[in-house]
Amino acid sequence: METMRVLVIGAGVGGLAIANGLIDKGHQVQVFEHAEALRTTGAGITVWSNGTAALRELGVDIEAAGRPLHSLRSVTETGRLLWEADLGEVTERLGSPTVQIPRRRLIAEMAAALPPGVLHFGRRCTGVIEHPDHVVVEFADGSSVTGDVVIGADGQRSVVRREVLGGDPARPTGWASWQGLTSSELPIAHGHMTLNIAGRNAHCGLIPTGDGLLHWWFDVPWKDGDPVLSVAELRQVFRGWPEPVEDLLASVTDDDLGFFPHIRHKVPQVWGGPRSTLLGDAVHAMPPAVAQAANQTLEDAWLLTQFLSNVEGSPEGLLRAYEQERRPRALKVSRTAALTSAQRSTPLQRLAKFPKWLATRSQVASLRSGSNVLRSLARQPRVQIA
Template identity: 85%
Template sequence: MRVLVVGAGVGGLAIANGLLGKGHDVHVYEHAEALRTTGAGITVWSNGTAALRELGVDIEQLGRPLRSLRSLADSGRLLWEADLDEVTEKLGSPTVQIPRRTLISAMAAALPAERLHFDRRCVAVAEHPDHVEVTFADGGVATGDLLIGADGQRSVVRKEVLGGDPAKLTGWASWQGLTRSELPVAYGHQTLNIAGRNAHCGLIPTGDGLLHWWFDMPWQEGDPVLGVAELREHFRGWPDPVDRLLASVTDDDLGFFPHIRHKVPQVWGGARSTLLGDAVHAMPPAVAQAANQTMEDAWLLTQYLGDVEGAPADLLRAYERERRPRALKVSRTALFTSAQRRTPIQRLAVFPKWLATRSQVATLRAGSNVLRALTPPRPGISMA
């Protein structure tokens, strides 16, 4: 089948790799003039690395393997720590931190250059009994058998085929960056999360001396966008190395991202179209699963479209029916986790390492289609 993909981000490039591997004629259309390699780091959990590996993209040597996930209170008190080496052993795939630009470049490099079309902004979609058409801002038209909307939270494809409301603000935002650092945490293998009331931050080694850092606080449309000076004041006295990190960065290093969430619809497309990733289930980053859920989408859709004998609409709806419960579960968990960040920190429980590790395994599996298919649960691990 000739498959049109709108969007050359993580989801668009992932599905293109998967479907080309199944023998489909795939073309990716991107509104920008080149690959969009901005952004900070991406934590690719066991479900994401498994999905990418199945799609033909192995990132294990391109990023920083993470072996521990540690959470502190803003007083410095240890809340919990999960052993990610044990998570890897139980789920069969590692957790890797990787710069977004490296991930995007690797997925694009795996595709023949003629499959990527830049400066093609989708403005309209028309579905017909035997084909689908995409119209671009320059007046050009592309025709195919199927259309996949991978064009992010402001998806034109979603608007064209489903209508409905755009993603809504959740009341939180992130200030984040990816910078070279001399701090020891940048050369380790541990994610450090620090939780305060109405504020959270994190530091994640990303390889080659790069450190991905983020600061989350409540934010509403119309509120000021803080600079580094305001962040230094707000987070003054937090556990080491927060003060040292903020002393080392400037406003030029800051990226600002309001948190959003889509209502996940029952049906994700038309007779010859569907959606994946942020186009259908944008979610706040509280559980760091947005990109991983996108990779899950691409993997499962590739499995269904490997059966080229089925009617397109039947294959697409089957993909959506199987994928939606997992994506919805993760989206709800992300929203709940974000809301819980207003809980007074002294009320947060302390968990033993074995329980935090087991919880991480169960949580990843519960929101994953690929892990459930590739690694059957061991006795004693919840499949909720």
């Protein structure tokens, strides 16, 4: 095996995940982050079975750090049950649990698993120059660094994507989320059930995140130029919704609100140059309608680690092979997220109630169809214990 010098741009979920994977394979990895410290903004992340499987394969186990989820329930704004999936059965079928975890804790867990000297802060990438036998990354402070491969894990406004591919940035979808992560005495904050509530022109969700924390989100149509809603305005929009929506909104303030317009990237055929590639939101940012963005990022990191585990000669063929195998799954999930988001105004009277077994089976099928890691692990022979 040939050891590579890998330059990772971005110390978010994707950058930390790929660093863990490639260091475990013996590569020399350096991660460069434009912020002055780890970015701990954001609320909670639902790490589905494919995400927890990918993390486990990358050497990071978050089960003890997060909140296991046992049920996923969806109701209408009048409280009528649409469907409920048994996430315990999903775990049994796919071999890995669903865990809700604060984003800051996930970032901390992955960063703590890295050796000293890997993370570099205050280094804003401004340029990527590829040569036949190496790649150079330039920074805003005038410095540069040389490596064998550069991986753009720098999010929806990726400088690496712009430098190696050009093209349009991610586009808004016409929706936005107002979300937060707060301590709560509401019973749902201390359980193991995700509650999604679907309205005619708005949606919301509540997810227990461990230690009495509740991740909540409110989605409404939004486009550039529209006002950013306050808590008082959200209370008006969601007045009369099923419990505990009004109680939750009564307990939070504008300081608790995070505002996130929904966006979507066009997923290109090729993700990089001779010595570069992309992962996560840098290549396939998607609306949060199916809660898979972070999980697809972890899938990218896992698969790229597999392709770069045994490098002989130029890495270009391996980078393109990673993209070719990963793209169909990521594209499918991205399209599903966009379609789900676009159909959120479907009249709810047309939506029939799904039996629990069918909702559970659909969840299993959906996770498996969009996952490289679950399909790979399913092909591995099971160890029989006497």
